[in-house]
Amino acid sequence: MTNNNNKGTKSDQAKSQQLTVVVRIRPLFNHEIEKGASTIARKADDRIVLLQDPTAGDPVDILRAKRAQEKKYIFDWAFDELSSQEEVYEKTTKSLVQNVLEGYNGTVFAYGATGSGKTYTMVGLEEDPGIMVRAMKDLFKEVDTRNNVFHVSMSYLEIYNENIHDLLNPSHLQLELREDSKGNHQVAGLSEVEIFSSEEVMSLLTRGNKRRTQESTGANRTSSRSHAVLEVRVKRRSAAHDHRQTLRTGRLFLVDLAGSERAAHTQNTGKRLLEGAHINKSLLALGNCINALAERNTRYVNFRDSKLTRILKEPLSGNCRTVMVGHVSPSHFHFEESRNTLSYADRAKNITTKVGNTHLSK
Numbered sequence: 001m002t003n004n005n006n007k008g009t010k011s012d013q014a015k016s017q018q019l020t021v022v023v024r025i026r027p028l029f030n031h032e033i034e035k036g037a038s039t040i041a042r043k044a045d046d047r048i049v050l051l052q053d054p055t056a057g058d059p060v061d062i063l064r065a066k067r068a069q070e071k072k073y074i075f076d077w078a079f080d081e082l083s084s085q086e087e088v089y090e091k092t093t094k095s096l097v098q099n100v101l102e103g104y105n106g107t108v109f110a111y112g113a114t115g116s117g118k119t120y121t122m123v124g125l126e127e128d129p130g131i132m133v134r135a136m137k138d139l140f141k142e143v144d145t146r147n148n149v150f151h152v153s154m155s156y157l158e159i160y161n162e163n164i165h166d167l168l169n170p171s172h173l174q175l176e177l178r179e180d181s182k183g184n185h186q187v188a189g190l191s192e193v194e195i196f197s198s199e200e201v202m203s204l205l206t207r208g209n210k211r212r213t214q215e216s217t218g219a220n221r222t223s224s225r226s227h228a229v230l231e232v233r234v235k236r237r238s239a240a241h242d243h244r245q246t247l248r249t250g251r252l253f254l255v256d257l258a259g260s261e262r263a264a265h266t267q268n269t270g271k272r273l274l275e276g277a278h279i280n281k282s283l284l285a286l287g288n289c290i291n292a293l294a295e296r297n298t299r300y301v302n303f304r305d306s307k308l309t310r311i312l313k314e315p316l317s318g319n320c321r322t323v324m325v326g327h328v329s330p331s332h333f334h335f336e337e338s339r340n341t342l343s344y345a346d347r348a349k350n351i352t353t354k355v356g357n358t359h360l361s362k
Contacts, residue, residue: 014319014356020076021349022092023049023326023342026117027081037331041338043080049073051342054332073342075326075349085124089134092323096252097138099321100234101146103248103357107255107315111286111344112327113337114259119224121325122256123209129202132230132254136201139234139252151235153194154201156208157187159307160226161278166191167208167228177307185310192233205230225275227282227308230254248357253315257283257308260337282306287344293317294350321355324348 025041040052049072056069077091096106108131110118124130143150156167157175164175169191176188195201213225232252258279285305292301293316303313315322326345328338 014354016352017321017355019348019351019353020092020321020323021326021345022077022079022088022323023073023075023328023345024079024083024088024117024121025049025081025328025330026120028330032331032333035333037333039330040332040335041328041330041342043078044072045078047074047076047078049075049078049328049342051328051335051339054335071339071342073346075345085121085128085130086134088121088325089131092325093131093135093254094138096321096323097135097142100232100250100252101139101142101150101236103236103250104355105251105253105314105318105320107253107312107320107322108325109253109255109257109312109315109322110325110327111257112259112341113329113334116259116327116329116334116337116341118259118325118327119256121327122228122254123205132205133198133202135252135254136205136232137198139232140198140201149237151194151237152196152232153192154204154230154232155187155190155192156204156228156230157190158212158226158228159282159311160213161275162282162307164190164307165211165226167211168193168204170211177310179310183313185313187311224256224258225279227258227279228256229311250357253320255312255315257286260340282308285309286312289316290344290348290351294347296350316351317353319356320353322351322353 025043028037028039038054040054042050044050051071051073052069053071079088093108096108100106108122110122112118120130122130122132124133139152143152158165158167164177164187165173166175166189175190177185178188179185193204195204212228230253232254234250234252236248236250238246260280260283286309288305289301289303289309289312292298301317303309314320324345326341328334328341
């Protein structure tokens with residue numbers, strides 16, 4: 001249907017789509033092996049993860065354990081220590097980048113306990129980058145080859161102790177999260193930087209990640225103590241010679257959540273213990289939202305219990321293609337955390353969003 005009022009209209013009817021849920025099992029760390037850690041989580045095939053309860057039998061030889069001692073989880077994809085960063089990106093995020101260029105919204109968020117590998121998946125290493133860098137490289141590769149006019153901008157924030165900080169502009173202190181009349185949330189005063197190349201993005205990400213709150217805990221030597229949200233906006237205008245110009249806007253959210261943790265495992269005290277309480281509270285709120293959204297007959301979902309859930313309201317329930325990457329440790333020392341992550345991931349498979357793109361015509 002033609003729109004002569006230059007107002008946003010759906011270019012196609014929004015379609016229901018379930019969350020894509022994948023799980024990545026990190027390798028055992030050397031210090032875990034030295035302490036006698038045994039493997040209780042493993043990838044059975046490209047979609048199946050098996051978890052053995054170490055209290056139900058001998059966890060040393062999981063292949064001979066009774067089937068009754070194993071819980072089977074089926075996801076869209078399963079990854080383990082043999083899965084490369086490139087493979088994880090290709091199967092979780094690459095298609096979202098294409099969608100964003102067409103005016104759709106996409107989100108990838110990493111979920112799991114402290115030390116389970118979330119930041120490695122999302123940020124990665126300089127020599128082996130994660131999803132954030134690979135997505136930006138692909139995005140600009142596409143921008144450079146298409147016959148359209150693109151404007152790309154990004155913002156990068158962290159939520160630390162329920163306070164929002166701008167990772168691209170540290171002169172801003174605590175930022176306010178505001179809600180408009182339609183229930184959408186905006187961070188007032190958050191800087192939005194126009195970007196022109198993947199190299200520029202990598203430079204900004206490096207600076208932002210250095211400003212991110214990280215500390216050593218008993219569970220992880222470089223534990224992220226904040227949730228980080230990278231938002232990339234892509235505005236695409238059709239070529240000037242087109243009879244009817246169309247403006248499409250897509251957004252890509254890439255979220256590295258702080259890790260859930262148990263005080264007994266982290267050995268935290270004082271400030272670190274308080275941080276852990278804030279982290280766990282916000283992740284509990286997220287878990288409650290996941291549980292509510294997964295219930296088919298639930299009419300009301302409470303996103304107001306934390307700033308994290310308010311920011312993730314649209315990715316989880318609105319017009320967005322969303323991928324959840326659950327992260328688990330294979331060690332029997334972290335059985336409870338891994339079981340909790342797998343349970344939440346299993347529930348998240350039932351969440352459905354309405355996905356469509358919006359454009360303006362002239």
